[in-house]
Amino acid sequence: MKKIMLKITLLVVVLTFHPVISNAQSRKDKEQTVTVKDPYDVAKINAPKGKKIKNVILMIGDGMSLMDMYSAWTLNKGKLNLENAQAVGLSKTYCANKLITDSGAGGTAIATGHKTNYHMVGTDVNGNPLPSLTDFAKNKQLSTGVVVTCRLNDATPADFCCNNTDRDKDYEIVADYTTCGVDFIFGGGSKYFENRPDGRNIFREMENKGYQTPKNWDALSKINSGKVLAVVDTLDLPEPKVRGNILEKASMKAVDMLSKNDKGFFLMIEGSQLDDYGHFNDLDLLMQEIFDFDKTIGKVFEWAAKDGETLVIVTADHETGGLTLVGGDLEKGKIVGKFSTTGHSGVMVPVYAFGPGSENFTGIYENTALFDKIKKLLNL
Ligand SMILES: [Zn+2]
Structure with missing residues (x-):
């Protein structure tokens, strides 16, 4: 009992004094107003x-x-690149043992x-490793890539490249990149690739497998062929204002190389x-991230429109924060959330x-159907 009380006390102390969590708590349920500073142009992409x-x-x-x-659309005065999408569907996100995944x-x-x-x-409920879309694509001799702005041991990139029953096993997850075979990998988290407790250096191991390992955009920008593991930050990449349009640049670099x-x-x-x-319940930073993502969507749609044989799907794995707009002004580019x-x-x-096959994504379906549809359409 004493132990439990101590744990609860510690938890309360941590929750109260952890700056990010306590700031988020203090913002929750309170109105936040954001006004657009730099609205961007959006082209019609056929x-x-x-x-x-x-x-x-x-x-x-x-x-x-x-x-x-909808918040980002209002903030950008009624335009988003995403609106060029041809088909919209709904994905049910609950997981095997929880409603909220x-x-x-x-x-x-x-x-x-x-x-x-x-x-x-990347495992089933019993902990067995599961092949992902990148594995299926690789088996059919397609090229594969993963581009993120978080550390590469974070859950989403790990879902495509790694297999672990615990997403917090950072070092084990990063070690899986040595066997995943993905051709173009971009993200952060170098802290987990070198100076590891197990003495392994994942950069060296990947280099021995033929990967080039640029540590920043300048070095990556000069590479035009071969396999790439670009880890450009120790942890997550910084906020959009600081990191600039690196998501867009890295994504288009990946497209450029993989499309060969x-x-x-x-x-x-x-x-x-x-x-x-x-x-963090930070509306301003959330909107900056959406703008960054939407600008990348615009570049990807533009490339796909020219290519003519590329299907682009934009979705989410779940919702975070439960944002509601309670006011705003479309002409002024202002939101109150x-x-x-x-x-x-x-x-x-x-x-x-967007693109060929987009009609297959209308309707209401399980999140697992996204895998089934992509696998079928790419003939994997
Ligand atoms: Zn989350």
Whole structure:
């Protein structure tokens, strides 16, 4: 009993004094107002006419809700690149043992087609490793890529490249990159690749497998062929204002390199930190992340429209923060919003599709159906 009391006291102390969590708590249920500082132009992008699907680009906004997009749309004075999507559907995000999922189980469903338990990445409920879309694509000689702005041991990239029953096993998860075989990997988390407790240096191991390991954009920008493991930060990449348009640049670099394969490619791009600012209940930073993600969506749609054989899917693994707009002004680019939780909420998330095959993504379905549809359409 004493032990439990001590644990509870410690938890209360941590929750009270942890600056991020206590700030989030103090923001929850309170109105926040954001006014646009730099609205950006959005072009009309006409979808290609053809039917053939050679490539799939899957874009996941971690924790991204319909409310987030409507808020960003209002803030950007009534325009978003996402509106060029041709088809919209709804994905049911609950996981095997909880109504409200985390990114581990939510992303595993999309990556492997299996609902699994909370906090698991790339395994079934019994802990057996599951092949992901990147594995299936690789087996059919397609090129594969994963581009994120978080540390690579975070749940969403891990769902596609790693297998673990516990998403917090950071070092074990990072070690799985040595066997995942993905051609283009971009993100943060170098802290977990070198100076590890087990003495392994994952950069060296990847280099021995033929990977180039640039540590910043300048070095990455000079690479035009071969396998790439680009880890450009010790942990997560900094906020959009500081990191600039690196998500867009890294995504288009991946597209540029992977599209050299005549057989096609599968690429997962994540707007990773929408989730963080949903947890922090920080409306301003959340909107900056959505703008960053939407600008990347615009570039990807533009490329896909020109290519003509690329299906782009934009969706989320779950919702974070329970944002509600309670006011705003479309002409002024102003929003007034409130968060209802510092955790995830239970709601279906939209799926937006652009390009050949997009009509397959209308309707209401399980998150696992995303895996089934992509696998079928790419003939994997
Ligand atoms: Zn989260």
